[in-house]
Amino acid sequence: MTASTFLPPSSFPPSSSSSVNNSSSECKMDNTSLRLLLAVFYSLFFAVGLVCNLFALWVFLFMHPKRNSVRVFLINCAVADLVLLACLPFRVSYHARGDKWVLGSLMCRLVGNAFYVNMYVSIMLLGFISLDRFLKLRGKGRAKRGFGGTLCGRTRLRTWAVCGVLWGVSFLFFIFLVIKAKTKEGDSGKCFHYKKSKGIPYLNAVVVFLFWVVFAMLIISYAKIAARLLQVSRDRPDLPNAHKYVRTAKKSFFVLFLFTVCFGPYHAFRPVYIHSQLSDDLSCGYERLMDCTNELVLLLSAFNSCLDPVMYFLLSGSVRRTAVQALGHRLCSWACMDASAKLAHSSTTEFRRPSMAVSLPGTAPNTPSATPRTSICAMNATLRRAGATMLTPTGH
Structure with missing residues (x-):
């Protein structure tokens, strides 16, 4: 699909400026050098992320008996990652076909917007987790329960309510984007590419601002959590778990590091990308540069779906122990079966062969x-x- 057509002002004579605009209007987004890279990495992300997130969800739902607000947020985060991962095979097929979309306009809008919406659902859930941990650590009285709140002693009602509101708003936002998008997108064989727009970029700017608010909240929350843990470890070395507080503080910064590496480059580049969508006097080469850069930083954002399960087990020691025990039990069962088979074979051999x-x-x-x-x-x-x-x- 070509970019939107730009008509030069009538006061301008047909000069070099007009030729630039005409070349820009006919600019074709061709990422030949990135097709193989994107197809390979999206395939790896899908395979690794699917296995890791399904295992994490299995642990949360069936193996981990503890009921708390962080567990509820982690369940919803794993679901959001799985929905995002479900969009990756479509991207792999698109790049493997030479950037040719064959599924029509509706599927292009559904897949493209589902990818972005679930990415921001994960970002918001990570922000809620950091805020919940901060409230539990520094709060007093009712605030110390964070987002918690029980129903019949079982369900974390308040946490589920927060997640339900987040999913509801995200779904409405998703429907709006699908309807608002251009109907011709995907019909011409192009999808997931740079395009000019006048309304959507302003909405994207609001979302980018929301990300930086969440990012600032993460920095403040984890910095205060780490400072609190280090202070307790230094002032009360006689506590049973005092020696573990330093390690827990370092894990908090590792979570912040993953968040920065995966989402930071994409949202740092986003203002430049939005500005180019609103500008009418850009060359074709500059638009192609925007498209290629956006694909690369978006690849880092998709990589977060593979790293989130690592973060899940860093956030909760009980979840980590449950996962290790589950894996250890499975591996032990396989090892014992293999050892029994070898022992039976060895016993039969030794019975037949004197020694x-x-x-x-x-x-x-x-x-x-x-x-x-x-x-x-x-x-x-x-x-x-x-x-x-x-x-x-x-x-x-």
């Missing part, structure tokens, strides 16, 4: 189970029957 015997208390010298190839588990079983002392593996 030099090792005498154990209460066993015959040439018993097949008393061979050098027998595992520690088999030896311990023999020793239990013989009433002897159990063997322990070397180094444990």
Whole structure:
């Protein structure tokens, strides 16, 4: 799709300025050098993010028994990331086809706006989490519960209400963007590209301002949380968990670091991008530069969906322990099954093939189970029957 047509003022003669505008009006967004890069990275983000967020959601819903406001926010954040990740295969297909969109105008608007809306839902939820943790740490009385509030001792009513309002406003915003967008977008074979506009950029400017408000709130909240934890660790070293407070403070700054790396470049570049959409005297080369830069910084924003599960487990020690226990149980089950199969194969082999015997208390010298190839588990079983002392593996 070409950019919007710019007509020079009638007072200007048809000079070089007019030719610039004409070339700009016919400018085609061609990101040939970025197609492969975008397709590969969006594919990786989709695969890794899908596995990690599904595992996180499984832990939150079925494995983690603790009910608190942070857990509710993390569940909603994982859902928002999964919806965003569902948009990535469409982008992969678009770039793999040579930036050709074949699904029509409606799907172009749905996928494109769903990506952006869920990105900002994640940003708002991260802001709510930081504010909730700050209120719980520094608040007094009812404020110390943060966004908490229970119903029948189970549901965090206030937290779910905040998330419900956020999702409701986001859905209305999504519907507005789908209806407001140009109907021809996607029909000409182009989607997710730079385009001129007069109304949407002002709305984007409001969203960018909202991001910087949330970002400032994160900086203040996590800085005060870290300062408070460091002060308690220094003033009360006799507390049972005092030695863990320094590590918790560092984790808070790591969360802020991830937020800055993923979303900071995109929103720092956004004002320049919005200004170019509102300008009528830009060259085609400058518009292509805006398009390429926007794609690169947007790639960093999509990368956040892969890093969010890491942040989930950093934010909550109980969630982290539950996840480790769940993975450890699965891995142990697989390892034990594999060890049992190997032991059965080894026992069958040793029974058929004679070997030099090792005498154990209460066993015959040439018993097949008393061979050098027998595992520690088999030896311990023999020793239990013989009433002897159990063997322990070397180094444990």
